[in-house]
Amino acid sequence: MRRDRRATSLPLLFLGVATAIGVAPQLSSGAGDALAGLMITLAFAVIWAVFRFRTARAGVGRGTGFGVASLLGLFLMLTIVGLVALVYAGPFLIFGVGLLVAAVWQRNAFLPVWAVVIGGIGVFEGFFGITNRLPVSLWAQWEHPAIYLILALMTILAGIAAWLRENHAT
Numbered sequence: 610m611r612r613d614r615r616a617t618s619l620p621l622l623f624l625g626v627a628t629a630i631g632v633a634p635q636l637s638s639g640a641g642d643a644l645a646g647l648m649i650t651l652a653f654a655v656i657w658a659v660f661r662f663r664t665a666r667a668g669v670g671r672g673t674g675f676g677v678a679s680l681l682g683l684f685l686m687l688t689i690v691g692l693v694a695l696v697y698a699g700p701f702l703i704f705g706v707g708l709l710v711a712a713v714w715q716r717n718a719f720l721p722v723w724a725v726v727i728g729g730i731g732v733f734e735g736f737f738g739i740t741n742r743l744p745v746s747l748w749a750q751w752e753h754p755a756i757y758l759i760l761a762l763m764t765i766l767a768g769i770a771a772w773l774r775e776n777h778a779t
Contacts, residue, residue, distance in 0.1 A: 617719050618775055620656050620675070620711065621768030627652030628704060628761035635754035642735075643686075645700035645757065650682030653707050674714025678707030701731020701760065723767060731760050 631645030657675035682703045685691030694702060705728015712720030733739065734756045740748060 618772035625764030632757040653679035674711035678711040699735025
């Protein structure tokens with residue numbers, strides 16, 4: 610099997626965009642993290658489908674790890690234990706653990722690092738680890754989702770950087 614040139618950029622771009630779409634409504638309405646968790650789970654399923662299609666068509670890529678990540682997201686979204694974990698840890702629990710599982714299955718060197726760093730910061734903020742360190746006079750309802758949005762945008766930028774690196778690797 611040939612090496613997939615989009616093994617890093619494609620997942621980062623899809624996950625970053627899906628996370629941003631899921632988090633953006635929270636900035637104005639203060640809605641919960643369920644939409645972001647659902648969007649991240651759907652992104653894993655779409656990534657899996659794209660890689661499966663590309664494998665069948667061109668013989669490049671493996672989508673197995675992303676299928677497992679989407680099933681993990683479904684488990685967390687549909688079970689009591691998973692919902693309790695998501696209420697406390699936030700949607701980046703799905704992002705971090707799912708991307709870590711997929712990266713290990715894909716044998717990708719960069720994705721596990723990104724999963725631990727961004728997933729870890731996101732879970733830390735899920736417990737309000739960053740916003741609780743701000744002075745009370747500066748705290749606003751939009752800061753928590755804004756931090757999530759910044760993490761999503763960082764993921765998109767990492768995807769763009771990986772895409773540029775992959776295109777220059779020819």
